[in-house]
Amino acid sequence: MKLGPGARNQCENAVTALLSSPLHGCKCKRGMKREKNCLSIYWSLHQSFLHGLNLVEDFPYESVEKGFDYVRLASIAIGSEVGMATVNRCLDAAKACNVDETCQKLRTEYVSSCIKPSARSGPCNQPKCNKALRKFFDRVPPEYTHELLFCPCTDTACAERRRQTIVPACSYEGKDRPNCLTQMRNCKSDYVCRSRWAQFQYDCQPSLQSASGCKQESYGACLLSYTGLIGSIITPNYVDNSTSNVAPWCSCSASGNQRVECAEFLSHFTDNLCLRE
Secondary structure (H helix, E strand, O other), X not given: OOOOOOHHHHHHHHHHHHHOOHHHHOOEOOOOOOHHHHHHHHHHHHOOOHHHOOOOOOOOEOOOOOOOOHHHHOOOOOOOXXXXXXXXXXXXXXXXXXXXXXXXXXHHHHHHHHOOOOHHHOOOOHHHHHHHHHHHHHXXXXXXXXXXXXXXXXXXXXXXXXXXXXXXXXXXXOOOOOEHHHHHHHHHOOHHHHHHHHHHHHHOOEOOOOOOOEOOOOHHHHHHHHHHHOOOOOOEEEOOOOOOOEEEOOEOOOOXXXXXXXXXXXXXXXXXXXXXO
């Protein structure tokens, strides 16, 4: 349909009215019913390309109050493995999850969804696996999920079990590593992935001026946003069982003249003071 000469002004006026309405301050809740619908409204309200102006807000989700210091659970925190030789926190975390009804139920559900029925059955159902993983990390309290995912390890056997927490053969790994920029483009076309990524960038933004390494001064918020990426197109995980390094399953090979942009994306995981402090 061809628009009239006044269409641009009408559009600008409509955007201005929306930005000054209560809708402009609306947020969504991670894991809520109809989350995708809520996020689609959020992005339609907060992004405009009029005159090249980008009006994207910092993050689309409601702030979550933290009940305790999650950073002490993180294996990716510097020095977290000191003094852990006599305590198996990963085993304790698994036992605690099995005792809690919700944690045990949703963990069983995602493991069942992510493991192939047999060697002959072909590839796993990755969308079903990732949906179950998101449900687990969205609905089970961080007291359980963070202990499982960030428990400190002192040997490779423990580290491999920790790496296998999200069943990487289905949710994380693939036959070939895709290009990271391709993954990012796919992520930005999906409302949930795009929103989880925006939240992660905000909560885990590093800062050399901050004593904690986090611009927002909250390790807990950063780790919560990190788990929000699990089950998305850019799911991160431990890259091996000998370090605590994390990254999505992608590479910057064949990035051409966009290699710097690709490396910058990966650095949010591989060289992030906020994750590692």
